[in-house]
Amino acid sequence: MAAAARVDPKQFFSPEEWAPLARRSAWKGPALVAHAWAVIFAAAAMAVVWPITIPLAIAIIGARQLGLAILMHDAAHAALHPNLKVNDWVGNHLTTGDLVAYRPYHLGHHKYAQQPEDPDLGLSAPFPITRTSLRRKIIRDLTGQTYYKLKWSGLVSRLRDRKPGESVWPILKDAVVRRRRFFGGMVVTLALTAPFGLWWVWPVLWLAPQATWLPMITRLRNIAEHACVAQGEPDPLRHARSTHASLLERAFLAPYYVNYHCEHHMFMHVPCYHLPRTQRLLKEKGVLDRMLTAKSYVEVLRLAASKPQPAPIVAAA
Template sequence: MPAAPRARPADLFTPEEWAPFQARAAWVGPLLVLHCWGVILLAAVAGVLWPILIPLCVAVIGTRQLGLAILMHEAAHGGLSPRARLNDFLGHWLCAVPVGASLPLYRPYHLSHHKYAQQPEDPDLVLSAPFPVTRASLRRKIIRDLTGQTFFKQRVLYLFKAFASDRDEDMAEGAVVTGRSVAPFLLVNAALLAAAILAGVWWAYFVLWLLPLATWFPMVTRLRNIAEHACVEGSADDAFRAARTTRASWWERAFIAPYWVNFHAEHHLFMHVPCWKLPALHRAVHARPQGGRIEVAGGYMEVLKTASAGTTLPASG
């Protein structure tokens, strides 16, 4: 069972150049969690005050629900706080549980993904192995996401299969832990519903929390998964080809890829670098000759064309 190839910081940087990427600020992680919930709250208030904005608010909230999952991922690497207890509290109760996940269960699963990235033992291989697919197949997947079918499959049907060994691509990552964390998930969501009732807008929980969770969140999670590993040649043999980085415009960061999740190649190279330092790491790596081997896409639409056209993007700087 060979592990995935690894890169060492010393292969690219001097100790002085690498030192800033090792430093961790105690306040940034909690601030990101606060920012994520703040955006969700502001979008919910906007939807209540101006119902015409509800479709836009659903997209904004669904993307920040993905943001909570991304910050849970950061906590899995110990990146939300240098204090382990605070890191795990924030990552579990304020990030993972509200969207139906569990940090203690996700962490070993995800670290296994890093250890065996794109190897047969990689638990996330089912997310990237089917690609490229036909455009019709990709369209059907996105329709299932936006119509709530994926949510129903993960949160209801797989609730009874979470302990089973067999799973398909929709069972990977979040759905694996959903069944085992259902009680905390229901508890937190009951609190959110109670808060909406006390505020006199009971319907807001269903329209401005549950609806994004059942539609936009699964869709952007799928786009994230496709962009990270699908159709990257040489990913099992070269540490610099283990994942793809996607250049994200402002609107893609707002509606698809929050909190620097698009810098996935750099994250796989050096997984303990905090997410907010990934743009600087991207620039530093690409200033070295090895950076030219990294797969870089010009945007998420470009990735989707590649994932549904049977072609592979060339590596670019």
């Protein structure tokens, strides 16, 4: 297996420039995690007080759910805190992901970025696709079909295909153990809200964002990062794409600097909050023009959906 080419920071930065970029803050990473949860609670409170804002709250909370996953991703690179034990504890317990399972998988993605062995290659390989195909995917995301397929269809299949006379309880017990965070969060939230008549908070303001907005923006983020990037790309400055994000896009689609993805692949241990500064320095040095970038998410989506529609089949007379 041939690993992807890597970038040596010494190619672009002096030791004085590189040291602050690589430095991990003891408070910035945990502060971003706290920020994500604070926004989630604030959006939920807004929806409880003004139910008309529930659709807006779903989008806000879904974006912060993605934000927590992004911060768990930073922890996978040991970039969330300078103390590895603290880094791993925060990443594994205060975000929404399984850091232990995610880390080896994701580091494999970096090692073989856009190479045949890249475990994420299947996410970018189908592109470009047609507009109709992209529209269908987004509809499946927003209607919960993608969430069901990824999270629950396997359990339903196991229950449906069990042998005659086989008890459902071992299967359900295994499902609860595997999804203990999901069910634990559900039980705790219902216990805290149901006595006040707010039993609907968990399904509407946690599960609904997780099942609709989160899958859609996760797809759009994946498209922006690697869609239409050449397989087997030899240039490490073009293994991933950085996309300019407006204020609204950072709020609802690309939180916590996730849009600086080319810089992240070039220097994967740089904490996310240093990526904007990294890009500015690269721009000053004339490197940015050699990197894979996009001016907006709209530009990337147009590229990803640029495959022509197939010609309609005309029946013979």
